[in-house]
Amino acid sequence: MVVKRRAGAGCLDGMTRTDLGPAAVRLRRVTRHYDSGFGSGSGGVTALDDVSLSFPAGSFTAVMGPSGSGKSTLLQCAAALDRPTSGSVSIGGTPLEGLSQTRLTRLRRERIGFVFQSFNLLPSLTAAQNVALPLRLAGRAPARAEIRQALGRVGLAERAGHRPGELSGGQQQRVALARALITRPQVLFGDEPTGALDSATSRDVLRLLRELVDVEGQTVVMVTHDPVAASYADRVVFLVDGRVSGELQEPTAEQVSARMTRLETVPC
Numbered sequence: 001m002v003v004k005r006r007a008g009a010g011c012l013d014g015m016t017r018t019d020l021g022p023a024a025v026r027l028r029r030v031t032r033h034y035d036s037g038f039g040s041g042s043g044g045v046t047a048l049d050d051v052s053l054s055f056p057a058g059s060f061t062a063v064m065g066p067s068g069s070g071k072s073t074l075l076q077c078a079a080a081l082d083r084p085t086s087g088s089v090s091i092g093g094t095p096l097e098g099l100s101q102t103r104l105t106r107l108r109r110e111r112i113g114f115v116f117q118s119f120n121l122l123p124s125l126t127a128a129q130n131v132a133l134p135l136r137l138a139g140r141a142p143a144r145a146e147i148r149q150a151l152g153r154v155g156l157a158e159r160a161g162h163r164p165g166e167l168s169g170g171q172q173q174r175v176a177l178a179r180a181l182i183t184r185p186q187v188l189f190g191d192e193p194t195g196a197l198d199s200a201t202s203r204d205v206l207r208l209l210r211e212l213v214d215v216e217g218q219t220v221v222m223v224t225h226d227p228v229a230a231s232y233a234d235r236v237v238f239l240v241d242g243r244v245s246g247e248l249q250e251p252t253a254e255q256v257s258a259r260m261t262r263l264e265t266v267p268c
């Protein structure tokens with residue numbers, strides 16, 4: 001598989017470089033506050049604090065930060081799975097605020113793909129049936145060739161009839177990727193997509209993500225704790241206490257690791 005970086009795919013911090021190209025996803029001054037559950041005035045948690053970020057179309061971004069820094073919350077707000085307390089999010093130029101639940105659900109189905117650490121495949125369905133699910137949920141009867149092509153994209157055309165229990169972890173994650181990509185989403189989000197895989201299998205999945213960006217122009221945004229995984233991205237955005245604390249372009253694993261060590265040891 002060819003591993004090739006896109007020239008110029010990059011990143012915006014605080015929307016200072018919006019001229020790089022159209023944003024697949026844009027967050028403007030996003031704050032997400034969780035109430036404590038004990039009524040007003042009792043504090044709660046500010047998981048995201050005035051975050052402005054843009055994910056340019058056709059780029060691969062890794063999001064890193066210490067535990068509790070807001071990575072998953074950022075992903076959920078950016079993927080329209082959660083609503084910010086304030087600020088705005090737009091996907092493919094469509095602002096999410098004010099959209100009804102029905103329209104949000106449709107937008108998520110049509111424009112967003114999601115892969116998780118735990119694959120989330122249905123164990124009783126074959127790989128092909130799992131991949132077909134998003135289309136069935138959207139009311140479409142998927143053509144067999146379409147499913148085969150989606151599995152072919154992740155190198156699993158020959159495994160269409162296998163159930164998840166008959167596949168390795170890496171193969172299961174590739175089925176999950178095919179399922180996430182079957183609707184041709186504008187953005188693919190990954191919440192630690194390689195977190196449950198051994199390092200050799202992780203590399204295969206990361207090379208596949210890289211290839212999707214380089215060859216097909218897919219936009220990928222991935223939360224990870226692994227500096228090696230982050231080094232496959234065009235840039236790494238670092239969060240600390242719900243705020244963007246900086247970013248690295250064309251990162252190496254060593255640079256990411258050094259930055260993370262600093263963030264985890266130096267009080268901000």
Ligand SMILES: Nc1ncnc2c1ncn2[C@@H]1O[C@H](COP(=O)(O)OP(=O)(O)OP(=O)(O)O)[C@@H](O)[C@H]1O
Nearest residue numbers: 034045046047065066067068069070071072073074
């Ligand atoms: N549903 C919720 N209700 C209350 N607080 C929440 C909720 N979800 C997240 N938080 C809090 O928001 C903060 C950010 O959480 P988040 O899960 O986004 O962090 P994270 O960087 O993804 O953490 P980790 O690396 O440990 O998964 C944490 O303090 C967390 O406890």
